[in-house]
Amino acid sequence: MHKLPDILLRRAAALVALFAAMLLAACTTVTPYSDPVVVEVPLEGLDDLGAADEDIIEPSDTYIYEDDASGLSEKELLEKRVIYFDYDSSFLSELGEAVSNAHARNLGGDANARVILEGHADERGTREYNLALAEDRAKTVADVLQALGVDGARIEVVSYGEERPAAAGSNEAAWSQNRRVEILYQ
Amino acid sequence: MSRLLRAGLFARAVLFTAAVHSALFIVLIQGFSWFTPPKRGGEPISASVVFARDIGDWRAEDLRKREGAARAARQMGEALARQKEERRAAEKLAQQKRAEEKEKKKRQKQLAERRKAEQAERAEQAAREAENKRKVDAVWRRAAEDALSALIGRIAAKVERNWRRPQTSRAGLRATIRVNVARDGSVTGARVTRSSGDPLFDQSAERAVLKASPLPFPKDPQYYEFIDTFDFKFHPDEL
Amino acid sequence: MSAHSRIALFALALAAMARPAAAVVTIDVTRGTESRIPIAVVPFAFEGAGAAENLPAAIIEANLARSGRFAPLAREDFAARPQTPEEVRYKPWRLLKVENLVIGRLKEQKDGRIQIQFRLLDVFRERQIAGQKFTVPAARLRKTAHQISDIIYEKLLGRRGAFDTRIAFVTVDGRPRRYRLQIADADGHSPKTILESSRPVLSPAWSPDGRRLAYVSFEQNRSMVYIQDLWSGKRERIAGYDGINGAPAWSPDGRRLALTLSKEGNPEIYLYELAGGKLRRLTRHTAIDTEPAWSPDGGGVIFTSNRSGRPQIYRISARGGAAERVTFGGKYNAGASYAADGKSLVLITNQGNGYRVALYSLAEHSVRELTRGRHDESPSFSPNGDMIMYASQAGGRGVLAALSLDGRVRQVIRTRAGAVREVDWSPYGGQ
Numbered sequence: 001m002h003k004l005p006d007i008l009l010r011r012a013a014a015l016v017a018l019f020a021a022m023l024l025a026a027c028t029t030v031t032p033y034s035d036p037v038v039v040e041v042p043l044e045g046l047d048d049l050g051a052a053d054e055d056i057i058e059p060s061d062t063y064i065y066e067d068d069a070s071g072l073s074e075k076e077l078l079e080k081r082v083i084y085f086d087y088d089s090s091f092l093s094e095l096g097e098a099v100s101n102a103h104a105r106n107l108g109g110d111a112n113a114r115v116i117l118e119g120h121a122d123e124r125g126t127r128e129y130n131l132a133l134a135e136d137r138a139k140t141v142a143d144v145l146q147a148l149g150v151d152g153a154r155i156e157v158v159s160y161g162e163e164r165p166a167a168a169g170s171n172e173a174a175w176s177q178n179r180r181v182e183i184l185y186q
Numbered sequence: 187m188s189r190l191l192r193a194g195l196f197a198r199a200v201l202f203t204a205a206v207h208s209a210l211f212i213v214l215i216q217g218f219s220w221f222t223p224p225k226r227g228g229e230p231i232s233a234s235v236v237f238a239r240d241i242g243d244w245r246a247e248d249l250r251k252r253e254g255a256a257r258a259a260r261q262m263g264e265a266l267a268r269q270k271e272e273r274r275a276a277e278k279l280a281q282q283k284r285a286e287e288k289e290k291k292k293r294q295k296q297l298a299e300r301r302k303a304e305q306a307e308r309a310e311q312a313a314r315e316a317e318n319k320r321k322v323d324a325v326w327r328r329a330a331e332d333a334l335s336a337l338i339g340r341i342a343a344k345v346e347r348n349w350r351r352p353q354t355s356r357a358g359l360r361a362t363i364r365v366n367v368a369r370d371g372s373v374t375g376a377r378v379t380r381s382s383g384d385p386l387f388d389q390s391a392e393r394a395v396l397k398a399s400p401l402p403f404p405k406d407p408q409y410y411e412f413i414d415t416f417d418f419k420f421h422p423d424e425l
Numbered sequence: 426m427s428a429h430s431r432i433a434l435f436a437l438a439l440a441a442m443a444r445p446a447a448a449v450v451t452i453d454v455t456r457g458t459e460s461r462i463p464i465a466v467v468p469f470a471f472e473g474a475g476a477a478e479n480l481p482a483a484i485i486e487a488n489l490a491r492s493g494r495f496a497p498l499a500r501e502d503f504a505a506r507p508q509t510p511e512e513v514r515y516k517p518w519r520l521l522k523v524e525n526l527v528i529g530r531l532k533e534q535k536d537g538r539i540q541i542q543f544r545l546l547d548v549f550r551e552r553q554i555a556g557q558k559f560t561v562p563a564a565r566l567r568k569t570a571h572q573i574s575d576i577i578y579e580k581l582l583g584r585r586g587a588f589d590t591r592i593a594f595v596t597v598d599g600r601p602r603r604y605r606l607q608i609a610d611a612d613g614h615s616p617k618t619i620l621e622s623s624r625p626v627l628s629p630a631w632s633p634d635g636r637r638l639a640y641v642s643f644e645q646n647r648s649m650v651y652i653q654d655l656w657s658g659k660r661e662r663i664a665g666y667d668g669i670n671g672a673p674a675w676s677p678d679g680r681r682l683a684l685t686l687s688k689e690g691n692p693e694i695y696l697y698e699l700a701g702g703k704l705r706r707l708t709r710h711t712a713i714d715t716e717p718a719w720s721p722d723g724g725g726v727i728f729t730s731n732r733s734g735r736p737q738i739y740r741i742s743a744r745g746g747a748a749e750r751v752t753f754g755g756k757y758n759a760g761a762s763y764a765a766d767g768k769s770l771v772l773i774t775n776q777g778n779g780y781r782v783a784l785y786s787l788a789e790h791s792v793r794e795l796t797r798g799r800h801d802e803s804p805s806f807s808p809n810g811d812m813i814m815y816a817s818q819a820g821g822r823g824v825l826a827a828l829s830l831d832g833r834v835r836q837v838i839r840t841r842a843g844a845v846r847e848v849d850w851s852p853y854g855g856q
Contacts, residue, residue, distance in 0.1 A: 088731075088735065088736070088757075123800060124775075124780055124800065125736070125757060125759060125773070125775075125780060125802075126716060126729070126759045126760035126773050126802055126803070127627050127628065127802065127803070127846075127847065128627070128628060128641075128671050128672040128685065128715050128716045128729075128760070129713065129715055129716060129729050129731075129736055129759045129760065131648060131669055131671050131672075131685075131715070132669060132671075132685065132687070132692040132713040132714075132715045133713060133731075135668065135669050135687055135691075135692065136691065136692075136713060139690075139691070157668065158646070158647055159648065159668075159669055160625075160643070161627075161648075163625035163627070163643065164625075170799070170800065170818070170821070334450075338450065338452050341452055342452050342453065342454055345452070345454050346454055346455075346456045346457060346458075347458070349454060349456075349457035349458065350457060350458055350459065350460055350462060350524075351457035351458065351459055352582065352583060353459060353494070353582065353584075354582065354583040354584060364449075384583075386581075386582075386583045389547070389550070390457070391454070392549075392550060393524060393547070393549045393550060394454070394457070396519075396549035396550065397519075397522065397524070397549055413450050415449045415450070416449065416450050416451070416452055417449050417450070417451045417452070418451075418452050418453075418454055419451060419452070419453050419454065420454045420455075420457075421453070421454075421455055422455060422456070422457060423455040423456065
């Protein structure tokens with residue numbers, strides 16, 4: 001029960017976030033084509049689009065993540081709210097599984113707690129495929145939670161694909177931060 | 187002996203008479219011409235025997251007759267001799283003529299043979315010369331063909347460099363452009379003589395020739411005497 | 426060898442080839458080039474108060490260059506600047522190897538409209554290929570220049586041009602981020618925002634009639650599919666189910682929309698009937714199935730699936746049934762759409778060097794990379810199939826690039842502010 005204030009705090013934060021989201025949603029404006037917003041877009045000359053100067057990083061299947069769950073306390077595992085994934089993969093790492101399990105146990109202890117699992121992908125590849133891939137990641141975590149007895153109705157899965165990166169940059173350091181599932185308590 | 191003589195004389199007379207009569211008879215029958223050569227040269231005149239009517243009668247006037255006859259015979263003999271001589275001469279002439287003819291023929295034959303030989307020799311010579319000429323010509327012709335194909339190659343290469351094939355062209359399109367050139371190789375006229383059916387393709391071909399002007403033509407203006415018109419056949423081989 | 430013997434050689438050669446003297450020599454020409462057409466677009470003269478003379482010529486020139494089929498002559502090399510056919514002397518242009526000349530004039534009318542006339546001339550054949558006169562409001566001058574570009578393109582290439590068309594794309598800028606769904610001319614000019622949001626917008630897709638746009642918007646904090654009428658601005662949410670709602674693709678007849686929904690557990694392809702709203706599931710697989718695209722005949726749908734472990738393209742009949750794999754090889758083949766002839770696909774591939782736009786030959790199962798970027802995406806054919814527009818990165822920012830189909834000419838279309846992504850080229854018409 002010592003966790004309750006924490007959860008309440010998070011709920012409040014989630015409510016604030018939701019309110020802000022609704023505000024932003026209301027911010028969407030639709031303009032008919034017949035009533036144009038004119039923005040000057042200069043056309044520039046021929047431009048060769050070669051690869052950038054940065055080294056090309058091959059898509060990696062073998063990137064080593066922090067993947068050692070041993071020696072982490074339940075508290076330390078629960079404090080981890082983000083689970084990371086390999087390139088083009090929705091398999092849970094050992095750590096990811098341990099974190100998922102800890103959250104499943106946590107949710108099991110509070111019948112009213114709800115969770116949103118946000119799936120994300122790195123920028124590489126097509127946006128729609130990444131939208132599907134990110135959802136698959138979130139659903140993998142959801143499957144673990146459900147397998148450990150959490151009611152599916154308490155879990156919401158949302159995919160943002162590559163649209164909401166956690167880290168900017170076109171390198172493996174950023175990409176590895178962006179291939180993730182965020183666990184948001186409601 | 188006298189009888190014998192007489193008999194001899196008589197026989198001679200009879201023979202003579204018979205001869206004269208025969209001669210006359212023949213002359214009467216056959217006619218006579220000094221100029222007619224014997225029809226069958228070398229063949230004996232056939233004699234016929236005439237029997238005396240009355241030797242007693244014959245005697246009296248025999249002398250006269252004999253004289254006349256002798257004269258006649260002499261004359262005849264002379265005529266005969268002459269005739270014979272003439273015949274012989276004629277015969278000789280004929281013989282000579284025949285020989286001459288033969289000689290002539292022989293000469294002609296020889297001449298013909300010589301001529302034939304000469305002709306053969308000349309033909310052989312000509313053949314040899316022709317063969318030589320052919321060999322030389324072949325070398326020249328090859329060189330000439332090489333030169334011409336090199337020129338054609340240069341011209342084709344320049345036209346190909348200037349031919350921008352329309353991207354819509356289908357395989358199997360063919361167009362022919364008839365092109366007239368000036369002495370320096372510059373194109374003075376180009377027209378489509380065989381259309382591909384695709385106007386863009388035809389235009390591209392015509393334009394290619396015009397763009398390639400002046401064609402890489404030999405500097406010497408006399409080439410123009412031999413080439414002043416080209417048919418450019420446009421048929422892409424790899425589409 | 427003396428000149429004479431050379432001439433003799435010629436006579437001989439001609440004789441040898443059994444041709445009379447002064448013969449017609451036949452030359453076979455079998456190998457042409459497919460180089461770009463050298464063309465000169467002379468600035469149009471302007472009679473009137475304004476100073477619009479260069480606009481149409483500059484637009485036409487840029488259009489032709491961008492197509493990859495033309496090589497416009499640099500202005501400083503111009504032999505002259507004729508405005509009428511009488512002023513044209515062909516010879517200097519011939520020396521410059523310019524095949525075609527575009528000349529024109531603009532005249533301001535009493536009512537303020539502008540009369541624009543142009544002529545397309547053949548420099549070598551010395552004749553006019555096309556010529557036309559338009560009288561338009563000044564605001565339509567740009568569109569008229571695109572129309573003239575289309576006429577030139579069709580006259581010289583025998584194919585319909587696609588300059589007088591539009592593109593739809595998404596821009597992102599600012600902090601907090603603003604996402605704008607915009608429509609612009611095919612050259613990126615005159616963009617107009619049709620949707621602005623603080624949440625991501627993606628996958629714009631033109632309806633075949635060019636009047637509507639389907640897209641995915643996160644404005645409800647989840648991906649949902651909308652169709653927006655471009656003239657009225659009226660829009661309809663056609664998919665807002667649980668899970669993913671994405672990847673809308675119009676059928677060629679415009680009656681159905683293929684899309685990706687994960688409402689039944691994992692992403693599958695569905696067909697949505699626009700009349701009546703009936704929804705039918707097309708694929709059944711536990712793997713990801715997404716990014717549907719219709720075959721030109723409307724009989725089938727290709728899509729991306731990772732059922733083999735890696736994203737590859739599969740095909741399924743629009744009536745359903747079993748899906749068959751289309752692409753093989755490569756670590757990553759996704760986001761495919763058909764070329765107009767149905768013989769090849771344009772897709773995003775990763776052969777180990779980055780995510781690039783490639784053509785995939787269906788007959789040969791061969792991939793030809795067209796771009797050299799690291800994060801190229803969202804390729805879209807021009808309606809005549811001659812060009813591809815795609816999203817790329819330049820200087821760390823998202824840009825659009827127009828690509829000729831042979832991959833030789835690429836032109837970047839930048840916006841002054843913000844990054845550009847997710848482009849779709851409009852069909853003909855709809856304006």
